[in-house]
Amino acid sequence: MEVEKFYYDNGIVKKFALATLIFGLVGMLVGLTVALEFVFPKMTYGVDFLSFGRLRPLHTNAIIFAFVGNGIFTGVYYSLQRLLKARMYSDLLSSIHFWGWQLIIVAAAITLPMGFTSSKEYAELEWPIDIAITLIWVVFGINMFGTLLKRRTRHIYVAIWFYIATWVTVAMLHIVNNLEMPVTLFKSYSLYAGVQDALVQWWYGHNAVAFFLTTPYLGLMYYFIPKVSNRPVFSYRLSIIHFWALIFIYIWAGPHHLLYTALPDWAQSIGVVFSIMLIAPSWGGMLNGLLTLRGAWDKVRENPVLKFLVVAVTAYGMSTFEGPMMSLKNVNAISHYTDWTIAHVHIGGLGWNGFLTFGMLYWLFPKMWKTDLFSIKLANFHFWIGTLGILFWTLPMYWTGFTQSLMWKEFTPDGFLMYPNFLETVKQLAPMYALRSFGGLLYLTGFIVMLYNLFHTMKAGSFVAEEAAEAAPLEKNFLKPKNETFHRLLERKPIQMLIWSFVAVAIGGAIEIVPTFLIDSNVPTISSVKPYTPLELEGRDLYIREGCNNCHSQMVRPFRSETERYGEYSKAGEFVYDHPFLWGSKRTGPDLHRIGKGNKNSKSNIWHFNHMFDPQVVSEGSIMPPYPWMIEDQLDVSALRAKISAMRKLGVPYVEGYEEIALEELQYQAQEIADDIAANGVEVNADREIIALIAYLQRLGTDINNAEEVPVK
Amino acid sequence: MLKFIKGYVSSIDGIEIYPIISFIIFFTFFIAVLYYILAAKKNYIDELSNLPFDDGITIQTSDSTNHSDQ
Numbered sequence: 001m002e003v004e005k006f007y008y009d010n011g012i013v014k015k016f017a018l019a020t021l022i023f024g025l026v027g028m029l030v031g032l033t034v035a036l037e038f039v040f041p042k043m044t045y046g047v048d049f050l051s052f053g054r055l056r057p058l059h060t061n062a063i064i065f066a067f068v069g070n071g072i073f074t075g076v077y078y079s080l081q082r083l084l085k086a087r088m089y090s091d092l093l094s095s096i097h098f099w100g101w102q103l104i105i106v107a108a109a110i111t112l113p114m115g116f117t118s119s120k121e122y123a124e125l126e127w128p129i130d131i132a133i134t135l136i137w138v139v140f141g142i143n144m145f146g147t148l149l150k151r152r153t154r155h156i157y158v159a160i161w162f163y164i165a166t167w168v169t170v171a172m173l174h175i176v177n178n179l180e181m182p183v184t185l186f187k188s189y190s191l192y193a194g195v196q197d198a199l200v201q202w203w204y205g206h207n208a209v210a211f212f213l214t215t216p217y218l219g220l221m222y223y224f225i226p227k228v229s230n231r232p233v234f235s236y237r238l239s240i241i242h243f244w245a246l247i248f249i250y251i252w253a254g255p256h257h258l259l260y261t262a263l264p265d266w267a268q269s270i271g272v273v274f275s276i277m278l279i280a281p282s283w284g285g286m287l288n289g290l291l292t293l294r295g296a297w298d299k300v301r302e303n304p305v306l307k308f309l310v311v312a313v314t315a316y317g318m319s320t321f322e323g324p325m326m327s328l329k330n331v332n333a334i335s336h337y338t339d340w341t342i343a344h345v346h347i348g349g350l351g352w353n354g355f356l357t358f359g360m361l362y363w364l365f366p367k368m369w370k371t372d373l374f375s376i377k378l379a380n381f382h383f384w385i386g387t388l389g390i391l392f393w394t395l396p397m398y399w400t401g402f403t404q405s406l407m408w409k410e411f412t413p414d415g416f417l418m419y420p421n422f423l424e425t426v427k428q429l430a431p432m433y434a435l436r437s438f439g440g441l442l443y444l445t446g447f448i449v450m451l452y453n454l455f456h457t458m459k460a461g462s463f464v465a466e467e468a469a470e471a472a473p474l475e476k477n478f479l480k481p482k483n484e485t486f487h488r489l490l491e492r493k494p495i496q497m498l499i500w501s502f503v504a505v506a507i508g509g510a511i512e513i514v515p516t517f518l519i520d521s522n523v524p525t526i527s528s529v530k531p532y533t534p535l536e537l538e539g540r541d542l543y544i545r546e547g548c549n550n551c552h553s554q555m556v557r558p559f560r561s562e563t564e565r566y567g568e569y570s571k572a573g574e575f576v577y578d579h580p581f582l583w584g585s586k587r588t589g590p591d592l593h594r595i596g597k598g599n600k601n602s603k604s605n606i607w608h609f610n611h612m613f614d615p616q617v618v619s620e621g622s623i624m625p626p627y628p629w630m631i632e633d634q635l636d637v638s639a640l641r642a643k644i645s646a647m648r649k650l651g652v653p654y655v656e657g658y659e660e661i662a663l664e665e666l667q668y669q670a671q672e673i674a675d676d677i678a679a680n681g682v683e684v685n686a687d688r689e690i691i692a693l694i695a696y697l698q699r700l701g702t703d704i705n706n707a708e709e710v711p712v713k
Numbered sequence: 714m715l716k717f718i719k720g721y722v723s724s725i726d727g728i729e730i731y732p733i734i735s736f737i738i739f740f741t742f743f744i745a746v747l748y749y750i751l752a753a754k755k756n757y758i759d760e761l762s763n764l765p766f767d768d769g770i771t772i773q774t775s776d777s778t779n780h781s782d783q
Contacts, residue, residue, distance in 0.1 A: 008770075082768035157764040226765050236762035237750045244746045248739055469769035507738055 004152070004473055007466040009087050010368050012094040013078045014463065017361060019102060020070040021451055024357070026109070027062030028447060032440045034059050038433040038588075041616070041623045048629045049113035053547025057124040058112040063349060064122060066105045068213060071357040073101070073140075075220040076163055078364060080147060083157045083223070085471040089146025093139050100136035104129060115545035116186040119580055120201045122208045123177050127188045130178040137174070141167050148494035152471040156494060158239045162219030164494065165247045165501040169211040172505065177204035181579075183646045184639050187541070191650065194575025195263055198583055203254035210250040213348065214316075217356055218246075218285055221313065224360050225292050228305050234291035238284055244504070245281035249274050251505045256327030259336065260557040261570070261583060268329070275327035282320030289313040304379035308359030311387060315351025319344060334409075337553055337587040339429075340401025343394045350390045350443060358382065358450060365454050369461030378453045386446035392439030396432035403428055404587070409561040417564050422590040427621040526573040529703040531652045532696070534640055534666040539696025541643070542635075542689055543582065546627065553584035554593040554700065566591045567600030567701070574704055577652045589624055596702035605673050606680035608694045630689040635670075637663060669695060 037043055037052045044050035081088060088094050107129050111117075117124040125133070144167060148156070177200055180188035190197050226233050233239055255263060255271030290313055293300060300306045322344055326335045335341060366373045373379060407425045410418040419425060532540060543549070556562050558569040570593050575581055595601045603611075607618065613631055615624040641659040648654045667686065673694055674686035684690070 008768075079765075082770075083764055085767075085769045152769070153764065153767075155761055155764065157761065159765075223765055226762075230766075232759075232762040232766070236758045237753065240750055241746060245743065248742065467770060471769035504742075 002472070003470045005468065005470050006085075006087055007468055008081045009077070009091060009094065009465075010463070010467055011465045012088065012091075012098060013074055013364070014368060014465075015098050016070050016074040016077060017364060019098070020067060020074055020357065020361070021454065023062060023066035023070060023105060024447060025451065027059060027067045028440070028444045030055055030059040030062055032437065032444055035433070035437040035440050037625065038623055039430070039437055041625050045626060046628050048115070048627075051546065051625045051627070053550050053625075054113050054115055054117075056550045057117055057121075057547060058109065060122055061108050061112065061124065062105070064208070064212060065108070068217075068353045068357070069101065069105075071353070071360070072166075072212075072216040072220070073097070074364070075224070075360055076144070076216065079159060079220070079223040080144065080163065082469075083153070083160055084147055084151035085153050085469065086147055086151045089143050089150060093143040093146070097136060097140045097143060100132070100139065104132050104136060107132070111186065115547075117544060117547065118178075118180060118188060118190065119544045119547070119549055119582060120177065120190065120197075121205050121585065123174075123201070123204060126186045127178070127180055127182050128185065130174070130180075133174060134171070137167070137171055141171070145494060145498070152473055154474060156497065157223070158233075158236065158243060159219040159222040160494075161243050161497065161501070162215045162222070164498055165243070165505070166211050166216040166219070168498055168502045169207065169215075169247070169251070169505045172502070173204045173207050173211065177201060181646045181650055183642045187639060187643075189643075189646055189650060190580035192581075193577060193579045193650070194581050195572045197579065197581040198258055198261065198575075199255065199263060199267065201581070202257035203251075206254035206257055207251055209345075209348070210246075210253075213353055214250075215247065217316075217353060218242075220356060220360060221285075221289050221309075221316075224356075224363065225289055225309055225313075228303070228309060228359070228363055229293055229296050229299060231292060231296060234288050234294065238288045242281050242285040242288060246278075246285065247501060248504050249277050249281060253278060253327065256332070257585065258583075259327070259329050259332045260559070261555050263572075272327050272329060275324045279321060279324050283317060286313055286317035286320065289316075304376060304383050305359045305363045307380075307383045308355045308362065311383075312352050312355035312359060315347050315355065315390075319348040319352065322347070333557075333559065334405045335401065336557075337585070337591075338401040338404040339397045340405070341586065343397035343401060346394055346397070347390070350386075350393060354443075355386065358386070358447075361450070361454065365457045366461070369458055369463050371457060371461030374453050374456035374460060378449055382446040382449045382453070385442050385449070389439050389441075389443030389446060392442055393436055394439070396435040396439070400429045400432045400436075403432075408565070409559070411561070417561070420565065422565075423619055423621050426589075426623055430623075433623075526571065526704060528706045529574055529576060531577045531647070531654055532699065533669055534644065534662040535669040535692050535695040536699045537643060537647070537696075538635060538637065538640065538666065539692035539694070539699075540582075542630070542693045543696055544580075546630075548592075549582045549584040551584075551586060551588035551624070553587050553591045555583040556591055556593050556701075562591070567594030568704065570701070571704065574701065577647075579647065579650050579652070589622075592697065593701040595697055596700040597698045598705055599701055602698075604680070605676045605694050605698070606682060608697055609677050609682060609684065609690060612690055612693070627690075630693060631684065633689050634685075634687050635689045635692050637666060640666065673698075 033050075034052055034055050037055075048054070077088065077094070104125075108125055111126060111129065112124060116126045118126060123130075144163065148160070179191040181191060182188045192200050222233055222239060252274035253271055255267045256275045257271075259268050259272070290310065293306070293310065296306075300310055325331055326340070326344060335344075362373060362379055404425055407419045407428065412418050554570070556566045556569045563569055575583075590601070592601075595603065609631075611618040611624075612627045614626050615622040616626075640662055644654050644659045644662050648656075648658075670686040670691045673691050674684055674688075677684050
């Protein structure tokens with residue numbers, strides 16, 4: 001058969017690689033900034049868009065979708081073409097994909113610090129950007145499947161299966177979790193409320209880790225480790241089991257983020273069981289990666305690329321063992337809400353994603369620029385300072401995690417909390433937070449050294465934008481082998497592969513989520529739970545805008561140590577009007593669910609006012625940033641009518657025509673609070689943002705005080 | 714709390730069947746994949762695992778720009 005000559009598109013790989021470097025730098029700089037805000041809480045005094053609550057989503061989004069996202073596309077665009085012996089389906093689509101993705105990142109970098117956020121972790125971006133992400137993701141999909149259709153190889157290598165599963169699952173997760181009712185151009189409310197919203201969010205949140213940070217990188221692992229070490233993967237059979245078991249099991253494990261919360265017990269148990277099962281495929285995959293290097297460990301000593309890859313795969317093994325352990329209920333009781341979780345994700349982020357990306361880039365740049373790496377020494381330096389950075393980053397955070405948990409749960413012999421004041425814990429952690437920042441600085445230093453090294457590599461070489469290759473086209477009339485199994489057929493048919501991966505993840509997703517949808521969210525209602533007043537609703541939106549949920553949970557778990565500290569544990573029925581839910585996942589500060597008027601932790605209006613103005617004066621040793629702008633800025637009520645009517649459409653029982661009197665009610669309630677603050681010695685205008693926020697905080701967790709449980713229909 | 718959650722769950726008809734269905738689906742599929750893997754011929758597996766090494770690149774330098782496929 002005649003051989004065809006064609007060219008691989010390296011130009012698009014280069015673009016994504018450079019974007020990976022640029023946004024990696026940005027994401028890590030933001031990360032270092034937020035880490036320093038733990039050490040110097042007034043570091044960015046009065047600058048609203050630099051406060052922790054707004055920058056933390058920027059950091060996570062920048063690392064996940066900008067750094068790792070561009071890293072995925074770099075590796076996929078490079079390996080897909082070569083594994084299929086075909087140029088990308090369309091240069092135009094490649095280009096739209098690249099520029100579209102970068103525009104989305106820029107939009108995120110602008111809107112998140114401005115406080116435009118849906119509050120759902122790793123899905124904070126508001127609805128217009130969500131739509132843009134969907135469109136660009138479809139462009140990427142068409143480009144990928146177009147390439148698969150015009151391939152010159154009969155069979156599809158396992159790495160590509162991981163890419164396919166990534167594409168289909170991320171599409172499903174993104175759409176389901178971001179269904180929201182737009183209120184204004186940059187404000188929307190989640191379609192789901194309370195328990196449902198939490199379940200959907202963590203089904204998404206967990207699988208964003210699975211299908212954005214894990215499966216595509218496993219694909220890269222299965223391509224780049226064999227390429228770099230020049231030997232085929234240890235066991236191709238194992239890789240197939242790895243693939244199917246992983247995508248099947250991963251999709252179920254989301255509820256382990258909600259153990260001991262108001263989520264139904266059966267859903268929690270499913271989450272735990274599947275999380276434990278995940279160890280098997282994860283470790284199968286890790287061992288497969290490491291054993292590929294059997295007999296080549298001498299190369300690891302000399303080759304910095306392999307060093308990065310080995311540590312990356314090891315970090316993958318560590319976090320995929322730790323994750324299932326943390327999802328055991330007894331361990332989770334200790335780890336949840338603490339810095340342990342933060343340490344866990346950074347083993348994955350810094351070790352697995354970071355180091356695999358670095359290894360890939362150190363290998364790709366010399367290849368594409370047809371030269372040698374500028375400096376092996378500097379790459380080795382990067383490896384060591386990066387590894388040290390990971391240790392200095394994570395060890396102090398494990399320490400803080402255990403400290404938090406031990407101190408939060410310790411009782412005196414008489415049965416009282418040993419450390420009833422939350423601040424006692426916070427003060428203990430200060431040196432560890434400083435050490436963590438130092439670890440981040442080391443890691444970032446290594447990254448900058450890599451930028452220098454790769455820049456000089458680019459300068460020394462000459463870039464091959466179009467790499468020539470030859471291959472025979474696929475025969476049109478392919479004779480099916482006799483006795484072809486179903487799976488073997490799948491390996492030839494990308495579209496079927498797409499459909500079956502979708503079936504695999506959709507079954508898991510549906511069985512996990514459908515039951516909660518069947519329940520009318522109004523059924524398990526506590527009769528005394530009422531919708532928020534207009535002022536409280538506005539206050540809640542400010543709470544979302546400032547990202548308070550990044551440091552404060554609103555979910556008291558049914559432990560004695562928590563009911564002693566915070567008050568009555570949280571019930572599912574209390575959140576039926578919460579679009580979105582604001583349970584949070586971390587307690588840098590105390591839980592706020594029972595901070596409302598008349599509850600165990602309630603505070604006066606003037607206390608809240610002073611505390612928001614200068615937390616350190618009211619609570620000595622606090623690391624909360626001050627919010628002076630909320631005292632200066634007027635509350636924007638222009639969208640109030642739209643908000644009320646959007647909430648009604650979502651099922652919140654505001655009576656028809658309530659919009660007409662909402663503003664009046666808002667002003668009345670605001671004046672009451674302002675008068676109370678004035679009576680305590682501080683004059684403040686009733687139209688300030690702080691008044692709305694205080695109204696919301698005073699409402700939190702109070703509905704239940706007069707509750708009688710109503711029988712479920 | 715428990716009473717509350719039990720009420721919540723028992724409001725779904727046939728809730729017990731969910732975990733059972735899930736187990737059956739997963740287990741059946743897993744066994745099928747396992748069977749396929751173990752039954753696959755060695756040379757076929759070798760062929761697959763060597764796919765990354767055959768990318769058709771023969772010429773190591775770029776002789777031109779702006780070529781498109783085919």
